Amino acid sequence: MAKRRALIFLHKQPYPPSDSTKFRVYHSVIEQLAEYQRDVFIVTWEKANPAASAQLRSNGQFECYSLPLWQVCLNILKRAFSLRPWQVEMLYDPAIEQRFRALAEEADVIYVHTLRLGRYLEKLPLSLRRKVILDLNDSIARHYVRGWCSYPLALRLPVLLEGIKFRRYERAMVKRFEHVTIVGEDDCAYVAAREEHKRRPVVINTAVPSRQSYPAQLDADGELNLYFLGNFHYFPNREGIEWFLGKIWPQLTAQIPRLRFYLIGDAPASLRRRFRALEGIEWTGFLPEEELEALLGRMHIFISPVRIGAGIQGKIIEALFAGKPVIAAEEATLWVRHFPMLERLISRASDVSSWKGALEQILAHYDELCAELRSEQVRSFLERSFSIQSVGAHYRRLADAIIGRMPPAPHTTSTSAR
Incomplete structure (x- = not known):
């Protein structure tokens, strides 16, 4: 037939x-x-x-x-x-x-x-x-x-x-x-x-891809690795990164010098040149899957400063699959209220003080949050939903x-x- x-x-x-x-x-x-x-x-x-x-x-x-x-x-x-x-x-x-x-x-x-x-x-x-x-x-x-x-x-x-x-x-x-x-x-x-x-x-x-969890050891005196994963030619991603690097990052690192921010994905040369003088920034470019998995093993927190757009941010869900707590711009996280199980795992921020406060809150409960992300309850929920x-x-x-x-x-x- x-x-x-x-x-x-x-x-x-x-x-x-x-x-x-x-x-x-x-x-x-x-x-x-x-x-x-x-x-x-x-x-x-x-x-x-x-x-x-x-x-x-x-x-x-x-x-x-x-x-x-x-x-x-x-x-x-x-x-x-x-x-x-x-x-x-x-x-x-x-x-x-x-x-x-x-x-x-x-x-x-x-x-x-x-x-x-x-x-x-x-x-x-x-x-x-x-x-x-x-x-x-x-x-x-x-x-x-x-x-x-x-x-x-x-x-x-x-x-x-x-x-x-x-x-x-x-x-x-x-x-x-x-x-x-x-x-x-x-x-x-x-x-x-x-x-x-x-x-x-x-x-x-x-x-999103059902990634395995990549736990990263947090050293109280070592670097604190943040990351963003996306295509920087896409306007909402680029606008969010420009805002974050221009308005938030310099003041954030002045208060928490051990921060490092990895920007993973294809980015215009003009964007990289604009922020080349900033300390603690690393542009990785697009990474093959094996290299991405190796890097995720060193990342502690996913950062999403994307402020405009609609729908659910897949990049945030993918970070949760990878076992990473998330801090995201408040304007683009309205959808989270429809998933109460995820609200504790996604912190929201809008200005320097709230970004700093979200970081400190996650660090104070880091092991607990990572354990929750690896739990069967959260993993099965992510699989069932995304x-x-x-x-x-x-x-x-x-x-x-x-x-x-x-x-x-x-x-x-x-x-x-x-």
Whole structure:
């Protein structure tokens, strides 16, 4: 018997899974829908990646349309006064839409990531809309409306306008589709208030690697190693690091001289040059897995100064898997309240005194916190909530509901009550 067909419609190449979103799409969607023939259809501004093409062709058909930058910019300019978000307009091509419709007719399930591909979905008849799992990822509107003032001055007005457009567009598209997913309870509430929608999106947690715990011995007189792991080309990461190194770090090290801060991940040369005079900073660049594991064995506390963004910070969950207490910027940790078990393990800070206080509090209870992170209760909770398999199970349930194997998935996956 021929396999059922799942059409995976994306705006980025998911392989290699080099960031948290690609990681979830590749490992928790594409790999977890193994019972299906997985046909991947991509419309992107990225250059074609031969390694990605070869890997994705092993699962089914593969097509990738890499739009040149001039076409992306022209699409935005031609529709500058559109009520749709510019990011929805920039990837649209009528000829590609016809090809997508043909593939959609043949598919049993259609997974779409994200609303940047919304124009391709607007004209779908009800018979095809019922096949769609629309993955919002997170609320772009919430990200922009809450964080526009943190962007460079020249970008603030466009970001705010884009946020307002996305707010309208997200809510309209959620009403049109039966199977919608989103990362995080707060983002779900933002796009679909209970009183406005009969069906809320299915809340999906971010998926992270299930790392082993890497205990680090804390010497009272030795260095205290802090670290951040992420892509520094990503604006929220870069903005947070620039703020932390410029405003917090100099005063923090003046009071606690034994601090060392390791910044792990690909970083622009301009960012490294800007802070090269700071003491106690080490830029490692991107590290292969073996080198990363060796370094984690020497790290004591994970630092996340990221202040803007939406959804759940996968980098924080990954640090908890690695057995590291966390200090994070208060603005980006609202989601933690939905996971009471994690609140004691994630300290929040906003200014120099609160960062210093959080450090001192963790150091006073360091062995106790590390033991709790290694406990079976916490480890099983993390696995149950954020592992590749647990997140993938929600997509499998949605796909099975679409083809009639089982009832629809419950429309929340919050683990706050567990």
